[in-house]
Amino acid sequence: MSQGYYDTAQVCLNGHVVTTQYETAIEFRSKHCGECGESTITNCSNCNTKIKGYYHLPDVFGFGSDVVSGYCHECGKAYPWTEAKIEAARELAEELEELTDEEKELLKKSLDDLVKDSPRTVVATTRFKRLVGKATPEIATGFKDILVDIVSETAKKAIWG
Ligand SMILES: [Zn+2]
Ligand SMILES: [Zn+2]
Numbered sequence: 001m002s003q004g005y006y007d008t009a010q011v012c013l014n015g016h017v018v019t020t021q022y023e024t025a026i027e028f029r030s031k032h033c034g035e036c037g038e039s040t041i042t043n044c045s046n047c048n049t050k051i052k053g054y055y056h057l058p059d060v061f062g063f064g065s066d067v068v069s070g071y072c073h074e075c076g077k078a079y080p081w082t083e084a085k086i087e088a089a090r091e092l093a094e095e096l097e098e099l100t101d102e103e104k105e106l107l108k109k110s111l112d113d114l115v116k117d118s119p120r121t122v123v124a125t126t127r128f129k130r131l132v133g134k135a136t137p138e139i140a141t142g143f144k145d146i147l148v149d150i151v152s153e154t155a156k157k158a159i160w161g
Contacts, residue, residue, distance in 0.1 A: 009053030009068045012038040015081025015149070020053035020066050041080070049074035070115060070150050078115075082150050086111055089146045098134040107131045114159075117152040125158040 008022040012033030018040050019028035033040055043050055052073060054066070070082040078086070093099075093107045106127060113124035132140050144160060151159070 004055055004057040006055055007053040008042050009051040010040050010042045011051060011068055011079070011081065012036060012040045013080045014038050014084060015068075015079075017066060017068050020068065022053060024054075024056070044072040044075060044077065045080060046077040047072060047075035051079070082115065085146050085150050086115065089143060092139065092142055092146065096131070096135050096139060098136075099131060103131055111147075114147065114151045114155045117154050121152055121154050122158070125155050128155075129159060 007020060007024055009020045010018040010022045010029060012018060012035070014033065014036050016033045016035045016038075018030055018033060019025060022029060022042055031040060032038065041051070049072060051068060053068070069079075071078055089111050090108045093104050093111075096104060096107070099107065110124035110127045110131075113120040114128060132143055135143075148156065148160070
């Protein structure tokens with residue numbers, strides 16, 4: 001096997017990927033996001049480790065993925081865009097007038113377990129479906145728009161099929 005290596009990704013604070021080949025294709029670099037105008041980062045804001053981008057393999061083209069992970073592979077902290085989306089979903093949970101205060105809290109807590117694949121993901125998806133099921137279709141769609149890119153594969157399948 002020939003040795004591959006990771007390029008660095010440049011991502012805006014809202015999670016738009018500017019480039020996954022920051023090191024090798026400098027023409028793609030930009031200080032701000034072309035989609036939303038936010039500042040861009042190339043390193044974890046917690047531990048300063050470079051964000052993993054495109055995986056280069058010698059003699060292979062198009063192997064790497066353009067998807068950037070939600071958590072830092074070094075320190076495990078959520079990247080700013082993941083944090084922002086969880087926060088937005090928490091705020092949306094507050095808008096669910098159909099829920100009691102305890103149910104809102106429960107829903108907010110399960111959001112953290114939806115984004116990581118853990119033994120609690122199944123519990124969290126069951127809860128999420130039950131509680132969001134009480135909401136209007138507009139709010140349910142709102143949750144999907146916010147969360148679909150950051151929840152784990154397991155949660156995505158369980159919730160949206
Ligand atoms: Zn952006
Ligand atoms: Zn980090």
